[in-house]
Amino acid sequence: MSKKLDTILAQVGIHSDAATGALVTPLHFSTTYQHPEFGKSTGFDYTRTKNPTRSTLENALATIESGRFALATASGMAAVVLALELFPVGAKIVASRDLYGGSFRWFDEKEQEGRFSFSYANDEQEMLDLIDENTDVVYIETPTNPMMVEFNIEKIADKAQKNGAKVVVDNTFYTPIYQRPLELGADLVIHSATKYLSGHNDVLAGAVIVRDELLYEKLLYQLNTTGAVLSPFDSYLLMRGLKTLSLRMERATANAQKIAKMLTKNPSVKQVIYTGLGGMISVKVADETKIPQILNRLKVFTFAESLGGVESLITYPATQTHHDIPVEIRASYGLTDDLLRLSVGIEAADDLIEDLEQALTD
Numbered sequence: 001m002s003k004k005l006d007t008i009l010a011q012v013g014i015h016s017d018a019a020t021g022a023l024v025t026p027l028h029f030s031t032t033y034q035h036p037e038f039g040k041s042t043g044f045d046y047t048r049t050k051n052p053t054r055s056t057l058e059n060a061l062a063t064i065e066s067g068r069f070a071l072a073t074a075s076g077m078a079a080v081v082l083a084l085e086l087f088p089v090g091a092k093i094v095a096s097r098d099l100y101g102g103s104f105r106w107f108d109e110k111e112q113e114g115r116f117s118f119s120y121a122n123d124e125q126e127m128l129d130l131i132d133e134n135t136d137v138v139y140i141e142t143p144t145n146p147m148m149v150e151f152n153i154e155k156i157a158d159k160a161q162k163n164g165a166k167v168v169v170d171n172t173f174y175t176p177i178y179q180r181p182l183e184l185g186a187d188l189v190i191h192s193a194t195k196y197l198s199g200h201n202d203v204l205a206g207a208v209i210v211r212d213e214l215l216y217e218k219l220l221y222q223l224n225t226t227g228a229v230l231s232p233f234d235s236y237l238l239m240r241g242l243k244t245l246s247l248r249m250e251r252a253t254a255n256a257q258k259i260a261k262m263l264t265k266n267p268s269v270k271q272v273i274y275t276g277l278g279g280m281i282s283v284k285v286a287d288e289t290k291i292p293q294i295l296n297r298l299k300v301f302t303f304a305e306s307l308g309g310v311e312s313l314i315t316y317p318a319t320q321t322h323h324d325i326p327v328e329i330r331a332s333y334g335l336t337d338d339l340l341r342l343s344v345g346i347e348a349a350d351d352l353i354e355d356l357e358q359a360l361t362d
Contacts, residue, residue, distance in 0.1 A: 005176065006246045008063055013239050016056040027236050028052040049224050053232040057239050061197075064176045064242070066183045067209035069216035071223050072230035072238070076172065076192025077102050079206030082228070083168050083188050084137070086218055089115055091136040094165075096151070097122045097333050098144035100192075101322035103170075122333050124151045128159055135165040140186075143173050146282045146317050146341040147334055148273045157185025172196065172308070177249040178277050182211055195308030196279075198241040199248050203234045248310060248346055252279030255312075255352060256344040262353050268360040270338075279344035280307060285360075288338035291316060295340075300347060300355035307343035312352055315341045 003011075013025035020026075028051055033044040044050050054072050061070035073079045080103055084093075095107065097120040110116045121127035131138060138160045142151040157167045168188045169181035175196045181189045191197055193205035210216050223229060230238070260274040260281055271284040285291060295303045301314045305321055315321055318337045322330060330336070344352065 012060045012242045013056050025056045054235040057235040061207050065209040066180045068211045070209045073206035074228045075204050076206040078228040079190045092117045093137040094119050094130045095139040096141045098147040100145045105324045138167045141170040153184040201309035203237040251346040255349045258349045281342040284338045294359045297359040310346045312345035313343040
């Protein structure tokens with residue numbers, strides 16, 4: 001029987017304990033496992049290599065992203081590093097110009113070390129133009145963070161593969177609810193699972209999902225060697241979050257659509273950047289000197305980093321998530337000091353709208 005995504009999510013882990021029939025996936029805290037006898041293994045030897053709770057999570061992550069294999073990492077950045085360290089020294093990478101600040105920080109460091117060479121694209125056409133026979137990797141955030149630029153994964157993957165390049169897609173913002181990159185030709189999908197997949201701002205996690213077994217074996221070797229695996233308890237928390245992913249994304253999108261409509265009519269806002277899907281909205285205010293006042297007035301939105309939780313957050317990228325990107329680079333693609341990023345949660349839309357209206361009022 002082929003199950004719909006909502007059913008798969010709601011039932012994550014419920015058939016994982018045949019011994020007891022427990023509805024909730026058991027937490028296996030043991031770091032080591034007894035061998036039945038010399039030369040035999042239960043399939044679990046040491047928890048850095050493989051853990052029963054984490055394995056159940058990884059099976060779920062692979063399924064919801066239409067992959068065959070998944071690896072759960074200790075953070076979203078651990079997932080980014082794991083995915084790109086597959087590629088050799090000197091690899092040429094074409095990447096989205098608008099990136100999460102942590103990704104840019106690591107990319108910049110690797111380029112300065114001579115590990116990789118990067119070319120950046122502001123939009124889809126620029127990315128297509130940059131991909132050629134010398135390209136080894138194409139790295140896409142879609143939509144991007146925080147400018148919400150969308151890329152056609154299928155079109156980019158087609159050109160990349162014709163040139164022998166692998167495609168890595170960060171699917172943190174849209175999640176499998178709105179986008180499944182592997183179905184569109186991507187080779188690897190990554191997530192900061194701290195965000196929407198978990199959804200409750202109480203777990204730090206990442207994920208890498210693939211279809212190709214050879215890629216998986218290389219990733220597994222690297223993860224086991226470096227050790228940035230997700231703990232059993234965090235694996236449990238992430239599975240719990242996955243069960244409500246569809247409901248949360250539906251509610252966050254409905255709220256964000258109403259908020260975006262309101263913001264386009266607010267005289268204190270000069271630009272609203274929203275794709276129409278998901279809970280992420282960026283806004284440029286008419287008077288950036290009033291940003292501290294706006295942030296301090298908010299009562300329902302919380303001024304904090306991160307995104308994708310049930311609670312609505314507001315972030316000032318220039319001093320928080322994207323501070324490490326040089327000002328001139330940020331400004332070149334529109335990430336200016338007048339921009340605020342909203343992560344719309346599942347609260348009552350009317351309360352969120354009223355809160356923003358009073359904060360934006362002169």
